[in-house]
Amino acid sequence: MAKLAFVGAGNVELTRKILSDLMSSPELAGTLRVALHDIDPARLATAETLARRLDAETAAGAVIEAGTDREAVLAGADFVICQIDVGGYDAALSDFEIPCRYGVRQTVGDTLGLGGIFRGLRAIPVLLGLARDMVRLCPQAWLLNYTDPMATLCAAVVAGTPLRRVAGLCHSVRDTHALLADLIGRELGDIDFLTAGLNHQAFVLRFESGGQSLYGDLDLVMADDPELRSHARAEIYRRFGYFPTESSEHAAEYVPWFLPHEKEVLRLDLPLNESLRRRARKLDAYERLRGALAAGEPVLARWKHFEMASEVIHSMLTGLPREVQLTLPNDGLIDNLPPSACVEVPARVDGGGISPLPVGSLPVQLAALNRTFLNVVELTMTAALEERRSAVYQAAMLDPNTSATLPLAAIEAVCDELVQAHAAFLPAGITRGETG
Numbered sequence: 001m002a003k004l005a006f007v008g009a010g011n012v013e014l015t016r017k018i019l020s021d022l023m024s025s026p027e028l029a030g031t032l033r034v035a036l037h038d039i040d041p042a043r044l045a046t047a048e049t050l051a052r053r054l055d056a057e058t059a060a061g062a063v064i065e066a067g068t069d070r071e072a073v074l075a076g077a078d079f080v081i082c083q084i085d086v087g088g089y090d091a092a093l094s095d096f097e098i099p100c101r102y103g104v105r106q107t108v109g110d111t112l113g114l115g116g117i118f119r120g121l122r123a124i125p126v127l128l129g130l131a132r133d134m135v136r137l138c139p140q141a142w143l144l145n146y147t148d149p150m151a152t153l154c155a156a157v158v159a160g161t162p163l164r165r166v167a168g169l170c171h172s173v174r175d176t177h178a179l180l181a182d183l184i185g186r187e188l189g190d191i192d193f194l195t196a197g198l199n200h201q202a203f204v205l206r207f208e209s210g211g212q213s214l215y216g217d218l219d220l221v222m223a224d225d226p227e228l229r230s231h232a233r234a235e236i237y238r239r240f241g242y243f244p245t246e247s248s249e250h251a252a253e254y255v256p257w258f259l260p261h262e263k264e265v266l267r268l269d270l271p272l273n274e275s276l277r278r279r280a281r282k283l284d285a286y287e288r289l290r291g292a293l294a295a296g297e298p299v300l301a302r303w304k305h306f307e308m309a310s311e312v313i314h315s316m317l318t319g320l321p322r323e324v325q326l327t328l329p330n331d332g333l334i335d336n337l338p339p340s341a342c343v344e345v346p347a348r349v350d351g352g353g354i355s356p357l358p359v360g361s362l363p364v365q366l367a368a369l370n371r372t373f374l375n376v377v378e379l380t381m382t383a384a385l386e387e388r389r390s391a392v393y394q395a396a397m398l399d400p401n402t403s404a405t406l407p408l409a410a411i412e413a414v415c416d417e418l419v420q421a422h423a424a425f426l427p428a429g430i431t432r433g434e435t436g
Contacts, residue, residue: 001033001063002317005077005138007070007130008084009036010043012050013285014146018081019051020301021310023060027318030061037066037073044068046286049293057300070133077138079316081309082130083146086122087425089279094421095119096273102414104405105259107249108275110148111200112376114402115275116253117395118418120152122425124160124384127153131161142316142354144169144309149377150199150327154342156381158329167354168327168342169308170199176245180207183228184217196334196359198370198377199327199344200250203242205362218243232258232268240365249274254373256404312349319351328356335360336367341374372400387429388436389419 004022009015015036022028034051038044048066055062067073074080095115096106109115127147134141143166147153150168157166173195181188191214194206207214222228232248236255244251249271252258258268265272292299306314308324315322323346330343333356337343347356362370375398383391396402396411406414423431 001031002079002313003033003035003077003138004313005035005037005073005080005141006047007037007073007080007082008147009047009066010038010040011083011085012043012047012289013282014083014307015047016050016054016289016299016301017303017307018309019054020058021303021306022313023054023058023062024300025314025318028060028314031317032060032062033065034062035065035067035073035077037068037070039068041068043286046290046293050289050299053293053299057298070130071137074130074133074137074141077134077141079144079309079313080130080134080138080141081144081146082127084123084126085147086119086126087422089283091122091422091425092119092275092279094418096276098417098421099402099414100273102406102410104402104414105265105270105272106275106401107253107259107271107273108278109253110275111151111250111253112149112373112399112401113253114396114399114414114418116149116152117376117380117392117399118422120149120156120380121384121392121427121430122422123147123153124156124381125425125427127157128160131157131163131166135162141165142167142312144312146170146309148200149380151342151374152377152380154327154329155340155377156384158342159340159381160385164329166329167312167347168199168344169312170325170327170344171308172200172245172247172250173202173325173344174305174308176204176243180204180214180218180243183221184214186214194346194359195245195325196343196345197245197362197366198337198341198373200246201254201370201373202245202344203240203362203366204245205242205359207243215243230268232270235268240369242363242366253401255369256400259401260404312354315349316351316353321348321350323347324349326354326356328354331356333358334362334367336362336364337370338374338378341377383430384427386436387427387434389415389430389433390435392419392430
């Protein structure tokens with residue numbers, strides 16, 4: 001049987017989607033062993049009840065186990081699905097409230113910016129521990145990571161542990177392709193896409209049908225739609241020539257041109273503190289699912305497309321080839337980005353594993369944007385691996401939104417407050433204030 005270990009299984013909506021996909025696949029009947037782990041016993045119990053209910057609804061014949069002992073859950077795993085949220089809602093609230101007092105605006109705060117930096121600093125120690133456990137307990141397993149900041153965490157695992165079978169999964173490329181097809185009134189399957197860059201800052205390099213670019217069609221649609229033009233990602237597309245994959249509320253955080261400017265925030269209708277509203281909706285969804293389980297209602301999720309981890313696992317187990325957009329170590333995949341980076345590229349997935357498709361060089365302006373993004377990624381990773389607060393300061397000083405908002409002394413001050421707020425989750429050297 002193929003063993004699937006869910007770390008952070010209490011993120012039950014994602015657990016539900018993945019298990020619904022795999023347990024509904026007739027070719028996998030009787031082949032799945034599902035091991036669930038979470039540090040929250042109540043959420044773990046909900047995830048276990050959910051998994052057993054899904055198994056009953058689909059007659060999948062899966063073996064279900066759950067526990068708070070991570071090593072037991074990992075032992076012998078073939079796939080480890082990571083969906084953790086270190087610090088939870090309270091930590092995220094601090095990520096927004098403390099910078100806000102200094103005048104720093106954020107929207108999602110999970111990738112770059114002060115929120116992304118400190119989310120990464122909290123998660124890196126946990127991911128490193130998980131990866132080291134995998135090397136001991138399931139050395140052939142793939143780590144399929146959903147946790148943000150994706151580029152930071154995947155690169156930290158590669159730099160800080162011997163684990164190399166790590167892939168990051170995110171919906172942004174899939175969603176962007178669907179959006180573009182819808183905007184120009186084409187069927188998704190009729191369009192040839194090539195998209196690459198970094199997770200949350202990739203670009204649609206090829207957008208064609210029959211060898212002809214469809215960007216002209218997109219320009220005509222945008223010219224007739226003032227509302228469509230008044231988004232941050234549309235502004236980036238017009239100036240840089242390629243459509244970005246991330247939503248405007250995300251994309252606005254990675255550059256200095258929008259959030260520091262009140263008029264731009266209003267003009268582009270940027271949703272400040274959006275992440276907190278999303279978290280509230282996830283808490284509501286969790287309670288609704290608990291209610292459905294208690295009432296004995298069906299909980300099988302029926303989606304138009306497989307969840308991304310489901311695609312990867314299904315293709316590896318059945319041999320059915322798929323192309324999936326993944327974040328992977330930059331081993332010759334994008335020539336003009338650093339080899340130490342983890343980049344987002346298309347990959348062929350089948351019974352032989354994951355085979356990323358080399359992209360070559362990005363257009364110079366896109367590579368320049370990505371390298372600015374990577375400055376923050378690399379320094380956040382350095383701060384965690386070397387346990388050095390000076391690198392935390394430097395990551396924030398080089399962050400486009402933070403540096404466009406605050407002077408240097410204020411950047412150090414806000415970082416110090418955030419370190420104090422998150423001390424329980426951070427590497428010891430950072431909390432002690434070691435500067436290296």
